[in-house]
Amino acid sequence: MELSQKEKDLIEMIRNFRRARPNGEREIETYIHELLLELLYED
DSSP: OOOOHHHHHHHHHHHHHHHHTTTTHHHHHHHHHHHHHHHHHOO
16 A cells, blocks of 8 residues: 555654644644645545
C-alpha cells in the first residue's frame, strides 16, 4: 500500500505538532484538520 502525498503530509504534520508548541501550534493544528477533512471527503 502506497501513501498519497496528502497522507504523508498529514503524518509529518502530526509528528511536528509537539515540536511546534507553543509557537505555531495553532497553524499546524489548523493544517492537520484541513488535510484530514480533504482526505475524508475526496473522491
